[in-house]
Amino acid sequence: xxxxxxxxxxxxxxxxxxxxxxxxxxxxxxxxxxxxxxxxxxxxxxxxxxxxxxxxxxxxxxxxxxxxxxxxxx
Amino acid sequence: xxxxxxxxxxxxxxxxxxxxxxxxxxxxxxxxxxxxxxxxxxxxxxxxxxxxxxxxxxxxxxxxxxxxxxxxxxxxxxxxxxxxxxxxxxxxxxxxxxxxxxxxxxxxxxxxxxxxxxxxxxxxxxxxxxxxxxxxxxxxxxxxxxxxxxxxxxxxxxxxxxxxxxxxxxxxxxxxxxxxxxxxxxxxxxxxxxxxxxxxxxxxxxxxxxxxxxxxxxxxxxxxxxxxxxxxxxxxxxxxxxxxxxxxx
Numbered sequence: 001x002x003x004x005x006x007x008x009x010x011x012x013x014x015x016x017x018x019x020x021x022x023x024x025x026x027x028x029x030x031x032x033x034x035x036x037x038x039x040x041x042x043x044x045x046x047x048x049x050x051x052x053x054x055x056x057x058x059x060x061x062x063x064x065x066x067x068x069x070x071x072x073x074x
Numbered sequence: 075x076x077x078x079x080x081x082x083x084x085x086x087x088x089x090x091x092x093x094x095x096x097x098x099x100x101x102x103x104x105x106x107x108x109x110x111x112x113x114x115x116x117x118x119x120x121x122x123x124x125x126x127x128x129x130x131x132x133x134x135x136x137x138x139x140x141x142x143x144x145x146x147x148x149x150x151x152x153x154x155x156x157x158x159x160x161x162x163x164x165x166x167x168x169x170x171x172x173x174x175x176x177x178x179x180x181x182x183x184x185x186x187x188x189x190x191x192x193x194x195x196x197x198x199x200x201x202x203x204x205x206x207x208x209x210x211x212x213x214x215x216x217x218x219x220x221x222x223x224x225x226x227x228x229x230x231x232x233x234x235x236x237x238x239x240x241x242x243x244x245x246x247x248x249x250x251x252x253x254x255x256x257x258x259x260x261x262x263x264x265x266x267x268x269x270x271x272x273x274x275x276x277x278x279x280x281x282x283x284x285x286x287x288x289x290x291x292x293x294x295x296x297x298x299x300x301x302x303x304x305x306x307x308x309x310x311x312x313x314x315x316x317x318x319x320x321x322x323x
Contacts (some may be wrong), residue, residue: 046120049280049281049284053240060236060240064235064242066211
């Protein structure tokens with residue numbers, strides 16, 4: 001049981017590294033684009049949110065694995 | 075489930091109210107209701123292609139439903155008032171009367187199923203059953219079919235999982251975060267996180283609606299777009315290698 005919790009912690013901890021970097025890159029690029037062309041912020045918003053959601057899905061998979069490890073594996 | 079019912083009740087009541095008293099020049103309450111609808115309709119019109127009006131209703135309905143359900147989850151008393159039940163291990167467990175609807179996987183999975191059926195149905199309607207199956211089962215260079223078809227099918231199904239799990243994970247994690255912060259610092263600090271949860275509730279509702287819209291748009295517009303998508307990586311390295319190299323030097 002203790003190892004199960006450790007595994008869940010590792011899963012979510014390691015699993016959020018990649019999406020964290022990815023969302024950071026996306027956000028910095030979006031800010032860069034808005035800084036260069038402030039009128040574009042309206043058109044950038046929707047694609048940015050979509051990209052954020054797709055990147056975040058990876059972290060969600062890690063969360064799912066963590067939840068399975070804690071609750072479903074007995 | 076009660077949370078979801080409350081959300082749909084609120085939406086229905088406001089709909090009836092606006093339909094009854096609707097005027098051409100909107101009053102304060104009416105413009106509050108019309109604002110998100112018109113904004114989202116503009117977004118769908120901008121990115122949804124030619125046939126945007128067909129699925130704009132579904133997208134807006136999903137957005138409003140998830141948004142209201144998320145907002146209900148943040149009200150005081152929600153998730154706290156309920157009955158205490160003994161579990162089989164002898165521990166006491168609280169079963170709340172109303173809880174955040176999206177913190178329950180059944181709710182999000184149901185919504186994701188609606189969205190899944192919608193984009194598959196629109197794909198079949200736009201390209202015909204044969205066209206849809208051909209799109210799904212046969213890759214563009216025919217010899218790649220054994221390799222790409224399983225990936226295709228898995229990626230179709232993973233949309234269902236990622237749609238439902240994203241909403242569930244975000245709202246559930248938000249609830250856990252609020253509970254942890256409340257137990258650590260009960261004063262003032264949770265307000266900041268409540269504000270954060272307001273933003274997240276909005277963003278997740280938007281994400282769910284926009285992803286549904288994107289999937290439907292992709293399903294309608296799939297006229298062998300995947301084939302060119304496969305061909306692109308072959309020539310793409312030229313561009314991607316050319317631009318970073320000078321900046322490194």
